[in-house]
Amino acid sequence: MQSAEVLQKELQCSKCGGQCTYQPAQQCLVCESCGTPVPLETDADEAASAEFPYDPNAVEADPKTVDASTVHHCETCGGDVVFVGRALSERCAYCDGPVVLREGDAAFQTMALIPFRVPQGDAQDYTEAWVKDRWAAPNDLSAIVAKGRVAGIYVPFWTFDSTEAIEYWASYRVRRGKRMVTRRTTGSMSTQFNDLLVPASPHVTPLIRDGILHDFDPRRLRPFRAGYIAGFAAEQHHQTVEDGLWSNKDDKDLLIRNRIKTQVGKSGVHNIFYDTKTTGIHYRRILLPVWIMHYEYQGKAKKVVVCGIDGRAYGERPFSTWKLGGLSALVSSVTIAIGVAWGAGGWF
Numbered sequence: 001m002q003s004a005e006v007l008q009k010e011l012q013c014s015k016c017g018g019q020c021t022y023q024p025a026q027q028c029l030v031c032e033s034c035g036t037p038v039p040l041e042t043d044a045d046e047a048a049s050a051e052f053p054y055d056p057n058a059v060e061a062d063p064k065t066v067d068a069s070t071v072h073h074c075e076t077c078g079g080d081v082v083f084v085g086r087a088l089s090e091r092c093a094y095c096d097g098p099v100v101l102r103e104g105d106a107a108f109q110t111m112a113l114i115p116f117r118v119p120q121g122d123a124q125d126y127t128e129a130w131v132k133d134r135w136a137a138p139n140d141l142s143a144i145v146a147k148g149r150v151a152g153i154y155v156p157f158w159t160f161d162s163t164e165a166i167e168y169w170a171s172y173r174v175r176r177g178k179r180m181v182t183r184r185t186t187g188s189m190s191t192q193f194n195d196l197l198v199p200a201s202p203h204v205t206p207l208i209r210d211g212i213l214h215d216f217d218p219r220r221l222r223p224f225r226a227g228y229i230a231g232f233a234a235e236q237h238h239q240t241v242e243d244g245l246w247s248n249k250d251d252k253d254l255l256i257r258n259r260i261k262t263q264v265g266k267s268g269v270h271n272i273f274y275d276t277k278t279t280g281i282h283y284r285r286i287l288l289p290v291w292i293m294h295y296e297y298q299g300k301a302k303k304v305v306v307c308g309i310d311g312r313a314y315g316e317r318p319f320s321t322w323k324l325g326g327l328s329a330l331v332s333s334v335t336i337a338i339g340v341a342w343g344a345g346g347w348f
C-alpha cells in the first residue's frame with residue numbers, strides 16, 4: 001500500500017478537501033462532503049487479470065512490505081484487518097470480537113481486486129431476504145437479523161493455474177454374469193487447472209469461500225488501488241506462494257481423483273493411486289469483496305455472508321424445533337396413511 005501522505009492526498013476531494021470513500025453503487029470514490037465523484041479507472045485496468053509464474057525450485061524473492069495504515073487486531077480470532085482512511089467499526093468483521101489497534105501490517109503486495117458492486121443497503125436486504133426464505137426458520141429470527149448490521153470486508157484469495165502430468169492406478173467393477181468383479185487399470189493423462197480459487201487466510205472460512213466462489217470472473221479484476229478499499233476493511237496477504245499451494249493440496253487432490261474417475265470411465269472406480277508432475281504454476285494474490293452479518297440466536301453466534309460482487313447470500317441459521325416437530329408429525333401421519341392404504345389393499 002502507498003505511504004500515509006500519498007494515500008491521504010488520493011482520498012482528499014480536489015474540490016472541497018473533504019474525505020472520499022469508495023461507493024459500490026457508482027464504483028468510484030465519492031466525496032462525503034460535496035458528493036464529487038472521483039473515477040478510479042486507469043489505463044492498467046486491462047492488465048489487472050495478469051497471472052504470475054511460480055517456480056517451486058527458485059528461491060522466492062517476494063518481500064513483505066509494511067504500510068502505514070491502521071491495523072485492527074482481533075483478540076478473539078487473531079484476524080488482522082486494515083482500514084484505509086477512517087475505520088468504520090470497532091468490531092472484527094470476521095467474528096464480531098473486539099479489536100485492538102496496532103501499527104503497520106507487514107504483508108505481501110496485493111496484485112488485484114474485484115471492487116464491491118453491491119451497496120451496503122442492498123446487502124442488508126439480501127441478508128434479511130435470505131433469512132426470511134429459510135425453511136422452518138423460527139418466527140422471531142427475521143426481527144433479530146433485521147437488527148444486525150452488515151460489515152464490508154475485502155478478503156484475501158489466491159488463484160492458481162497449473163498443468164498436471166498424471167500417472168494413475170485404479171480399480172473398477174464390472175458385471176460378469178450375476179456377480180460384480182474387480183479389475184485393475186493404469187494409465188496416464190494430462191489435465192489443467194485454471195483459476196482455482198483458494199482462501200489465503202484461515203479466517204476465510206468455507207462459508208465465506210462458498211459465498212463468493214460462483215461469482216468469480218477474472219475480467220472483473222482491477223489493479224490494486226487504496227481508493228477501492230477506502231471505507232472498507234481489508235485483510236492483507238500474509239501467506240507465501242508455497243503456503244498457498246500447500247493449503248490447496250486437499251482440494252486439488254479431490255479434483256485430480258475426480259478427473260481420474262472420469263478418464264477411467266467405468267463404474268465403481270476406487271483404490272486410486274496417482275503420481276503427478278506439476279508444471280506451469282501461475283498465481284494471483286487478490287482481494288474479493290464480501291458483506292458479513294453477525295447475529296446471535298439463543299446465545300449462539302451465527303453469520304450470513306453476502307457476495308459483494310453479485311449479492312448472492314449464504315449463511316448459518318437456526319431451525320425452529322416447533323416447526324420441525326410439526327413437519328415430523330406430518331411425515332409420520334403420511335407414513336401411517338400410506339401404511340393404512342397398503343394394509344387396506346391387502347385385505348382384498
Ligand SMILES: [Zn+2]
Pocket residue numbers: 013014015016017018031032033034035036
Ligand atoms: Zn468534496
Ligand SMILES: [Zn+2]
Pocket residue numbers: 074075076077078079092093094095096097
Ligand atoms: Zn475476529
